[in-house]
Amino acid sequence: MAHGQVTVFPQPWTVQARGLTKAYGYQWALRGIDLELRRGSSLALFGPNGSGKTTLIKVLVTLARPTGGEALIEGHDIRRDAQAVRRAVGVVGHEPWLYEDLTVQENLHFYGRMYGVSDLPRRALAVLEQVGMDPYAQFPVRSLSHGMRRRVALARAFLHRPRVLLLDEPEAGLDQEALALLERALAQARMDGMSVLIATHDLAWGLALAERAVVLHRGRIAYDSGGTRLDAAALAATYRRVTEAAP
Amino acid sequence: MTAILGKVGAIVWKDVLAELRTKDIVLSVGVFAVLVIIVFNFAFQPGAQGIGAVAPGALWVAVVFAGVLGMNRAFVLEKERGTLPGLLLCPVPREAIFAGKMAASLLFMLLVEAAVVPLFGVFLGLPLFPPALVPIVLLATLGFAAAGTLFSAVAASSRSRELMLPILLLPVLVPVILSAVGASAAVFAGEPFGEYRTWVQVLIGFDVVYLVLSAWVFEYVVQE
């Protein structure tokens, strides 16, 4: 086990995936993903439903085992060094992963203890303030609206100071105010040096947030703006093509 | 090591806190256990001879059936409320997650037994809680919680979860049921420890085997 192991990274990559595949039964959700993401940069992952966005995130954060290929997150192998990967990533999924019977604060304290966050009560309050949920700290999650839960989920993802944020359709179900908060939180994360990977349906929104865009289609990368300047027209054309051919 | 124990403790704390709010598990399991005992009483002739010989069987059938009901809440609830990925994302050895969930279930079961066993004595005119019964209840419940937590996680990943758990769990519990019944019958009959030592040894063996085995295979159960 690599508890508290310090690794020096010779290369500046936060995500390195090579030939990543994932099969569910006979269905291939990922058919060979090659992806490199520079540390501190941001990537928007587009694609219709069933294109493999969620599976890619699940595989990268060790929630699903890849069928083939390899990937490193912050230099840690997702298969061999899962604990280090889990410490390095902050994840927001489709569901908020909160315990309904506990209060917002208790949820954060639970996760904080699981991640070994040292300055816990203060840190929990700080991330709640960041998403504007500090007035609700003592509320049971059960009493919160869907949008409020999404905000707490974002706070949970930030709690242990991850180096990479992976967000799976974080904008879903958010109102204008919550959306603005999310954008501000992401901007802050970028300033703190975090890398960000956002999977989303919303082309315009994703493009406004990320400097690089990748379109997934049937488990493969159909378009990658790469390190060059983003060609919005080519991206939009690819996206339209794959959504019309969906899934 | 202490860091890992702290994380096991965090899972227990989280489950206990939720249970304190809802009282779901302890209440439903306790009421169900009492119901089974009462129904069993109708199966005996009132004041029949040798009821003491059959009684321990009724007690453990009640505890096991009620326990299966409670185990359905352990992982199935994490799965149904969609909290399992959050738990699995934590940078914690899978064995610690297993230990935490198991310890919480063990606690709930013991709480129910602390209430049900004396009540059982009241109904059947047996000693309320003979001290010699304590280690037997502890060992049997530990084994139950170990196997139960493992198969609760197995069942949680399948369709028709509530149905699969008893089907998978009851056959593997045979040694626990046999030895818990055997040992507690001896205790109720006032026999010395030497008479039921072998049953206690079976319980210890079962506990060790299932704790080691469950911790080892648990990783394969929860991965996707």
Add this chain to the structure above:
Amino acid sequence: MVDARAGQRPSPRVEGRAAGLGWGVGALLVATAAVMVVALYMALVWAPPERLQGQVYRIFFFHVPVSWVAYLAFAVTFAGGLAYLRSGRASWDRAAAASAEVGVVFTTLSLVTGSIWGKPILNAWWGWDVRLTTTLVLWLIYLGYLMIRAYAAEQAQGARLAAVVGVVGFVVVPINFFSIRLWRGLHPGPNIGTEGGLEIEGAMAATLFVSLAAVTLLYITLLVARIRLRSLTDAVGEIKARLGVGGIR
């Protein structure tokens, strides 16, 4: 490491292997039938009646081999499940699952033949004999094995969950057996001896040996046939998935 483009790989190898198994199944079937005829003749005609049980004992020439081979089948499921958990290779899972199916059938036969023998000899269809009860518990565990496969949300997950059940269920056979023996010791009742008090003589031992060979061959034939069927099902499933026609999970 699995090839990164495995997704697009057609499966001629799977189909080829399955075709090869087809020949194997045919040959095995002929061999099994031949040995089975000899075994039937020896068991029903050639072997002399037993001193105490008369003709009734002849069912043991089926009961004993079928019971032994059932345990062998679950041992194969155990080993296959272990290998599948370690390697994640579908071929190990196919072998484990096929063996479990045959094992459940043979366990059923073992329970039924044991029961049929018990009626005239012990005057009861069922006596909670130690080995019969252990076998019954094992039968229930492997029924669960087959059910968890069928009820899994997704195929690979079903394979993994079943492997866990198969491994745990087999490892705990000794503790099940020991606890049931202890329980039987406390309750007076028919305890069937090693061969049910049979007096085995030379001709009987030879017959038992040939029956064991026949039943083992039958097991291997069924196992290979089921593995072949699973390989073909998987090949069809992969092709369908590639063509985008659903249907088979």
